[in-house]
Amino acid sequence: MMSFERLYKDGHEEVIFFSDPSCNLKAIVAIHNTTLGPALGGTRMWPYASEEEAINDVLRLSKGMTYKAAVSGLNLGGGKAVIIGDPEKDKSEALFRSYGRFLESLNGRYITAEDVNIGVQDIEHVFTETGNVCGVAKIHGGSGNPSPYTAKGVFRGIEAACMKVYGDRSPKGKTVALQGAGSVGRYLAKFLDEAGAKVVVCDINERNIQLLKEAVPAVEVVGVNDIYDVDCDIYAPCALGATVNDDTIDRLKCKIVAGAANNQLAEDRHGEILRQKGILYAPDYLINAGGLMNVSIEFEGWSDSKSSRMVDTIYDTTLKIFAISDEQDIPVNKAADVLAESRIESIRNINGKYLGNLGHRFPGRKTRN
Ligand code: NAD
Numbered sequence: 001m002m003s004f005e006r007l008y009k010d011g012h013e014e015v016i017f018f019s020d021p022s023c024n025l026k027a028i029v030a031i032h033n034t035t036l037g038p039a040l041g042g043t044r045m046w047p048y049a050s051e052e053e054a055i056n057d058v059l060r061l062s063k064g065m066t067y068k069a070a071v072s073g074l075n076l077g078g079g080k081a082v083i084i085g086d087p088e089k090d091k092s093e094a095l096f097r098s099y100g101r102f103l104e105s106l107n108g109r110y111i112t113a114e115d116v117n118i119g120v121q122d123i124e125h126v127f128t129e130t131g132n133v134c135g136v137a138k139i140h141g142g143s144g145n146p147s148p149y150t151a152k153g154v155f156r157g158i159e160a161a162c163m164k165v166y167g168d169r170s171p172k173g174k175t176v177a178l179q180g181a182g183s184v185g186r187y188l189a190k191f192l193d194e195a196g197a198k199v200v201v202c203d204i205n206e207r208n209i210q211l212l213k214e215a216v217p218a219v220e221v222v223g224v225n226d227i228y229d230v231d232c233d234i235y236a237p238c239a240l241g242a243t244v245n246d247d248t249i250d251r252l253k254c255k256i257v258a259g260a261a262n263n264q265l266a267e268d269r270h271g272e273i274l275r276q277k278g279i280l281y282a283p284d285y286l287i288n289a290g291g292l293m294n295v296s297i298e299f300e301g302w303s304d305s306k307s308s309r310m311v312d313t314i315y316d317t318t319l320k321i322f323a324i325s326d327e328q329d330i331p332v333n334k335a336a337d338v339l340a341e342s343r344i345e346s347i348r349n350i351n352g353k354y355l356g357n358l359g360h361r362f363p364g365r366k367t368r369n
Contacts, residue, residue, distance in 0.1 A: 068292060079109075245267075
């Protein structure tokens with residue numbers, strides 16, 4: 001269970017348990033690191049089998065957010081929250097408003113957003129009680145759907161990988177095996193198609209395949225288990241994590257792995273195996289950070305051009321990580337961690353700890369009412 005030894009090990013600053021029996025609220029907020037700014041990360045609702053499972057999830061996810069924000073050049077720390085409950089049965093206005101009041105008590109040290117099983121409607125209730133929330137509707141000054149920006153960032157990552165492998169940024173003439181025709185996959189397919197790449201797609205959801213075909217008629221569809229065997233240049237996982245694993249890695253015929261899914265490598269060692277096989281891996285938590293970049297500017301006033309400009313930086317940062325990987329002779333996934341950690345360390349040295357005052361960059365905003 002929770003112990004200081006455990007928090008010390010991964011460097012978590014703070015873990016807070018919120019309980020409100022009146023609405024059956026059981027929430028855990030983990031603030032991993034606030035050196036760069038307030039901790040930003042979504043709230044996930046899940047019927048965890050045990051509290052231990054919920055704690056493991058929130059600790060792991062919050063640490064991941066620190067790295068993602070740091071490597072992306074954002075002035076944000078890493079945090080995440082989980083609500084223990086069944087999203088089908090346990091959601092209520094009272095639960096989310098109670099949760100929002102607890103968040104307000106953190107005085108901006110943690111800013112939340114949507115995550116698995118938490119939708120815009122739930123976030124609206126949270127927003128009634130605290131301004132320390134993003135991913136709210138455009139009508140309330142929010143940034144709307146993050147998926148187009150996530151897809152654009154993944155496309156920039158693909159361009160960087162193409163530059164490194166082929167000496168030409170454009171994926172024109174390349175074949176991309178796209179796993180997942182969901183929100184991000186659909187936009188990514190459009191970017192690829194417009195750039196002159198051929199897209200081969202799979203999805204377990206026939207409706208999403210149809211939607212993609214309407215948007216990009218030239219796509220070729222393959223079965224969900226055939227995607228790893230596609231004769232392609234780029235494998236783009238945009239469905240679920242851990243698809244680069246012991247069972248799939250020898251089937252991949254690509255030169256590049258670059259997609260939106262989180263935690264694409266089943267284990268860290270798969271990064272090294274990809275390297276040995278001569279397959280370039282574009283670090284997932286950087287190239288899928290477009291959505292995070294997009295919400296991060298809600299506090300200063302969101303605009304499409306501002307968001308796009310930030311997302312475009314993913315191209316240069318990806319190249320920088322490839323260079324670190326070469327210079328230090330380490331796999332790309334490790335090189336991304338090196339860049340994230342060195343940024344946190346250098347800013348820690350000039351800045352000290354984030355003090356819980358939103359300051360000029362994050363002036364906070366009023367609640368919805
Ligand atoms: P989504 O749920 O809209 O789409 C995922 C798609 O994958 C769905 O169409 C689903 O049917 C399909 N799928 C599920 N299992 C599959 C399988 N075994 N084989 C093939 N297809 C399968 O999700 P999304 O928003 O498009 O996100 C895609 C991935 O990117 C997710 O892993 C998500 O965590 C990650 N991500 C998304 C964002 C974002 O802004 N949406 C940001 C960062 C990371």
